[in-house]
Amino acid sequence: MHRDNHSWLIRLRASGAPRDAALADLRADVLRGLRGALSRRSLPDPAFLEDVAQEALLKILERLDQFECRSRFVTWAIAIAVRVAMSELRRRRWRDVSLDALVADGDLRAERVTRASTEPAASCDRHTLLDALHDVMRVDLTEKQRHALVAELKGMPQEEIARHLGSNRNAVYKLTHDARKRLKRGLERAGYHASDVRDAFTD
């Protein structure tokens, strides 16, 4: 084990003054990393990063036994803090967006209308593929999978999709992963393989 990692773990698992000093050091490192990484972003308020660091410290301590020393301890800790920060920024940005409004009419056939007159030569293959994709989405995906996938394509974060569905980020990832697998198989069944799909959208 890296000596620095070993030292962090011992200090954070201690009690009293050594632990308090370790927490203060870790908080300073987390804040320094976050400030540098997010310096160009518009943050909600001056206390935002302080609040994130505080929440991140709690999560880091909860997960201390999961640290496998595959990296420097501070890198691992900052990765957790970054997730806390970005999750909160996304939540604030998307909290007033309705999932229902976002996914209403996620219709791939609309592309045919908007593109048909501009690219007559290439558009035929694309339109056939898009029709097939639309059919597979309609037939092979559950409504929940379709909504989650369309919302994701429109930029809604998985945490926000999860909030609307009463779920969590990992479960939404699994939901959309299963949806992508179904789409892939559905297209293959319709005669489209990965290379056909890529080629149809290469200008």
Place this chain on the structure above:
Amino acid sequence: MALTRKEIEALIRLIGLTRDEEIDCEGCLARIAEFAEHRLVGGSVGEGLVAVERHLAVCAECREEYEVLQRALQTMATRPR
């Protein structure tokens, strides 16, 4: 709200990248520090980190978090405590 061409292209790309077995966002978080340190020194990723690389290719949020982590690590390297 119909999907735009850009969104459809993103979906097509995602379908092309989809594998039967993928790690989820928690799995990615568990290895992202190691992955970022490898990348920071310009090293190639080992077999165990290929799954992280593949997850980043299909997960916009983990990709964004990885980019922020990279900037944090650069800050730590250039501005020592």
